[in-house]
Amino acid sequence: MSEIEDLKKAYEILGLPEDATREQVENRYFILMKQARAAQSRTEEANDEENRKLDHSEINRAYNLVLGMESGKISTVEKPTKLAHFFHYYRLHVIVGIIIVLVAGYMIKEGIDNRRAAANLPPSSLSVSVFGDFYFADAEILEKNMLELIPDWQRIDTKLVFVPTEIKSQQDMAMQQKSVLMLMTERSELYITDELSFKNLSAQGAFVNLKEFEASHPLNIPADKIRKAKSEDDTEEQPYGIDITGNPIFKNIELNGQHTIIAIRAKEEKWDNTGLLLEKLIQTTP
Template identity: 35%
Template structure:
């Protein structure tokens, strides 16, 4: 790989050439978030995203090749002039082992693919028999459903019971580790999963904690609620209920979330949580129902029991 190409890749991501892998991951995370913003559908936005994706791959592939070259250097330091022979022996066993593993994987994939196809058909039949979704909700943050009360399915059922006028709520729980703690391999895996889910799913409502609001709020994916806060929601709001923020294109703060952590309905949920901020997606297909959801959670003394 030409060094000019690598240098250009760092420049494309807005990074210096000595940027750490962590800085590269954070830069690409911002790209992912921006790709889900309101302007992500524009052709220029897609082109910019693809360009930055290629830059990210270029940097990662360069790092992987550097690791391989370092392993070869260490092998030479150990074996000297026999390094080539040692490498061939290593490659032979690696190739032989790879063939065996690939054969086993092929069988597993074939069986799993057959089972997955059958399960997919059954799941499609089940979903087709269900009533239409009244409201889709995604929790993103330090949330954990109560396994003793049905886990994620129990949470969905509990929230549906709070709105008897609706037939079906769709609830997805996405765990995002809290900040301010040591970041381990597991935390990174959860963060990457959360990035992938947010980039592909399109719920009507996001329910966030303080950490995930800071993470998601600046990406342009949330609907400003200034008008609603001064209109339909105003009689139910307290000053500390308003959660403000700004996107990269904003010059001033706007209301993007409503905090309902103290709601009687929130406390009834089979859910471990520190905070609960309700926000709307910019392209919510059920905005009226999303606002009704917020109203119900803000109403004093309301309980599903």
């Protein structure tokens, strides 16, 4: 059989027209291989025609022949096409994996740099994370504004964790992965969030129930400022946050028009300072 006849036969086996694009060939090959594997796992016998169509070796030979004729390298096409096939169907997994590795490496370096810098700073009275869609927020200005509420404190360890509302780019994906890693590796005493992040983090059980906190540290929160959410362990919504939208601590800080909710993640040994800052925020929120 001539090369032209072999090629025509290969297209017939794949069930494709002779003018099929490379992408169509790749997609069809993937579908046929899935069908072939499924056929092997079934106990009932298929008819001869189906066995012919779903034979692994025949599909592979047709696939390699079509792509080999396309590149003019029939004898050497198998390895490159397998690699191309892998990246074609798993490129998203590869990209995400690379992003996670890069983000993790960046965070390790950032953590080392931060620890070195913190060694020369006064002790921190509390840690606060701004967690949400606050891309233009300035952590330094926020810390300065919070310290004005409690002049005796020298430092509030303030971090900005940008969490995009929608994933529109690889950068957004990287920032989202970073936010997840930071939640796993770092624990601030207080979190200032937007409404979406507040709901998501509450659902994960990240925050302290305000009822539990107020049992030992009363806050006198106005009823209209209490924000409720539901964790996996809750049967109904519980008070986890306090709406501090419009508080003077956000002066000169761009918040993209987002509402700001503060919630507690502090361990009990930090509840005294946590309660002190919350009292000041409640008193100064309009």
